[in-house]
Amino acid sequence: AAGVIQSPRHLIKEKRETATLKCYPIPRHDTVYWYQQGPGQDPQFLISFYEKMQSDKGSIPDRFSAQQFSDYHSELNMSSLELGDSALYFCASSYGQPPYGYTFGSGTRLTVV
Amino acid sequence: AQTVTQSQPEMSVQEAETVTLSCTYDTSESDYYLFWYKQPPSRQMILVIRQEAYKQQNATENRFSVNFQKAAKSFSLKISDSQLGDAAMYFCAYRTSQRSGNTPLVFGKGTRLSVIA
Secondary structure, eight states, X not given: OOOOEEEOSEEEXXXXXXXXXXXXXXXXXXXXXXXXXXXXXXXXXXXXXXXXEEEEEOSXXXXXXXXXXXXXXXXXXXXXXXXXXXXXXXXXXXXXXXXSOOEEOOOEEEEXX | XXXXXXXXXXXXXXXXXXXXXXXXXXXXXXXXXXXXXXXXXXXXXXXXXXXXXXXXXXXXXXXXXXXXXXXXXXXXXXXXXXXXXXXXXXXXXEEEOSSSSOOOOEEOOOEEEEEEO
């Protein structure tokens, strides 16, 4: 079965650079979520999109932006990177109103040096 | 806002024994979903078990079962016949069902489970 695909798997950037993370949800899933998980931390919700419109907004810094495209894939754009942005970034997708939770991607590990 | 609390940062269990991970949550809603996720060293988030709040029967998935106490807002995970592959970080998570469309998960801080051979 198709899963949630995230790219790249690993990314190393320098401070003040820009990074773009991509997420390809499971086909026919209509909602995409982005989470940030720092070292030893629980995942923190950043932002979600339902049918290509922003749905919920969590603790996403102003330096970050995201969007969902017509093919339902989503991109998280991160500018003016800081050391503290180093984390694992998860994308998850879901469909309709499942009581079954979400399907997570394998994550993108971002390291800012 | 809903909060999820896992009071055990670390737990250990002998192989083949049973262990229970605790989770409590705070909400004013009557309908919601609760989940346990497993995160092994690979960092992949894997759904272990889910519970709908309107269901009184506790969910069970093979060796994994929950004790859902709605009035006490408690949602513990029991792992029976523990295996080495169960070693991981376990996150308890909450999701509201009050709104149409999909809503994000709220996670607890996690419990790191070690399995001793």
